[in-house]
Each structure stands twice: as C-alpha cells, then as structure tokens.
Amino acid sequence: MRITRITYGEAPIASRIANAVIDFSRMTVSIVAVHTDLVVDGEPVVGYGFHSNGRYAQSGILADRVLPRVREAAPERLLDPGTGVIDPVAVRAVAMENEKPGGHGDRAVAVGTLDMAMWDLAAKAEGLPLYRLLHRRFGTAPEPASSVWVYAAGGYYHPDKPIEGLCREIRGYLDLGYRDVKIKIGGAPLAEDRRRIEAVLDLLPAGSRLAVDANGRFDLPTALEYARALTDYDLMWYEEPVDPLDYLGHAALAESYPGALATGENLFSAADVRNLRRHAGLRPGLDVLQMDPSLSYGVAEYAAMLGDLAQAGWSPRQVCPHGGNQINLAMAAAFGFGGCESYPEVFQPFGGFAESTPVRDGRVALPDAPGLGVELKPVLHSLLREHLH
C-alpha cells in the first residue's frame, strides 16, 4: 500500500462552557486524513485523525514540519516490511526527524493527530477493529477487554446554568446509563463549589461516584485548603489541583489528602510522565493517571509511558485517559486501563463513541468495525469527509 495524499484542516469545537482556567469560546481541533491506493470493498482506504479538546489546532506544525517529512519519505520506510501495511510507529519516527528532545508541547498534538490517522489506516488495512490491532502489538493480557468503564465528564461553569442546571445535567448522564460523573471546581469560591458538590452528591444513587477537576488552577495553599474541604466527601478523585508540572506540589498534596488524586492530561511525553512518577509522590495503588494519547504523540509514546510506569510498580488499571474519544476507548481495551473519560454533552462531534454502543451500567462496548470507528459516528464522519476529501 502507498499513501497517495495527506490532507489536514481545522474544525471548531467552540462552546460557552468554562473550566477554572479557560473558556472554550475559540477552541479548535486539527483534523487529518491519510489517503491511500489500497482498495477494500471497492473504496480506497482512508485513515482519519483528530485530537482532543483543550489544545488548539496545530496547522502550522502539521503543514511546515510533520506532514512534509512523511510526504517526502521513501514510501517503504513507512511500511511494516513483514506485512506491507502502514506501520504507525515507523511513520511517527519519520514525522519526528530533525526535532530536538524536550519541548514536547510544541508538536506533541500535531504528531498525535497524525498518529491517530495512521492507526486508523493500519487497522482498516488489516481488517481489524483498532483495539484488536493495538492489543496484538502492545497488549499484555491474553485478550483485550470487550467493554470499558467510562464516566461522564461535564459540570462546567456556564453563564446560564446555576446549580439547578448542573443537577439537570448530571441526572441526564445517569439517564444515559452512566454511573459516575465529574464536575469542575476552582472557577467559583470554595463555599459555592461546596454547594455544587453537595447538590450533585445528593442526587447520585448509591454506588455512583463523583470526581472534581480544578484544571491546575490552584496555588499550593489553595489546593491544600480545598483538599481539607474535599476530605469531607468520599470523592472518586481530586483532579489537577495544581499546575501539571508542579511535581513537588502534588507530593505535598499526596501526603495530606487521603483520597485519590488524578493528573496527567497536560503532560505530553514519556519524559514528562517519568518526572511525574519520580517526583510527584503519587501513590501507585490509589492515584489516577490521565495522559491523553492524541495530545501526547499518540500510541507509541503512550506505550513508552506505560513501560516506565510498569517497572515502577504502576498497573495500567490506574490509567484513565483524558479526552473522551474513540482512540481512548480502543487503547483502554487493548492496554487494560481502568477506564476512560466520556463527554456526553460537550466537545461533539469529536467526543463520544460509536452510535451502536450506548453506555450501559457505566460501561461502553468495543465496536467490531475495522479501524478507529469514525464511520460509526455519522456526524463526525461527514464533517471529516467534507473538510478532507
């Protein structure tokens, strides 16, 4: 097979919501399509990629650095010599030629977006659902999971949505089949955040859990003050209390907060994760790691993160990626993660899973179609086709 064309674009995912540090009024994502000469069922095979919410589109880096390297590489360098199928790990090495170490925030999203498209392509070329291809290459358990625990992330601050609106939103998630939910904190004074938390806890049925997310907003004294307050509640986790790179701040919190901490969505490389693992005092049986594959160079980098964590005693069950999209679900099933995030109400059409696999009792089943599965999300599929064909 040969790549014939790589097209890219930008799509808006703007909304009126806000977390403790940003609003999403101008949020965009990069989208990529990799076109090939391989024909399956009469159609040329195309791989699609996009990235999660939270980082803006990376057009310049794709256009000026990443895509020219792939386009100009000798075609056989991009293939698995054994199967003749595209090898996303080899493509990623080509995409990263002439890049110095460090500076991961500069390009990790652009490479992660292309990486998603290459894995979609490779899985389609092999006629396999992506989670099965990933399991074959990286899995350690005998079989991939057939379904994955997901939780509903939302509870944003919204100008027209006081506590009744928040409660309506959370009830909607329970009605959709979710058991566990996450809301934002840190965008209001502590007393108001306590009211938001208590209102949600009051409506959750027994067995459902609530996580809270400060998006790295607090300095250490404020994070510790919140930690003391949050100890009153039996929360699922307390997410990004301080700046994602403040490893010693996490260590101080881990010493005093008895519940689970969660972080990692703003780390972009295995080197960053190694530093977190070494210096943040996180507790391997308790705390939760949320690195996001599409924001951090994609699958091969994630495998390196997991390898480092495993040799330090971390189980993949403690990993629960940020991002709420199909690559996370496929990776969670293949690598044996504890679960993955879901955004039932926000970041559409990029968030969410196949229409054929609704959430049941807090879990999502893996679809059987070859590839990542964007074809099973008709609105996303037509957006990608419209921009990239």
Ligand SMILES: O=C([O-])CC(=O)C(=O)O
């Ligand atoms: O609000 C955001 O940027 C998204 C986020 O932190 C999450 O889903 O955990």
Ligand SMILES: [Mg+2]
């Ligand atoms: Mg978060």
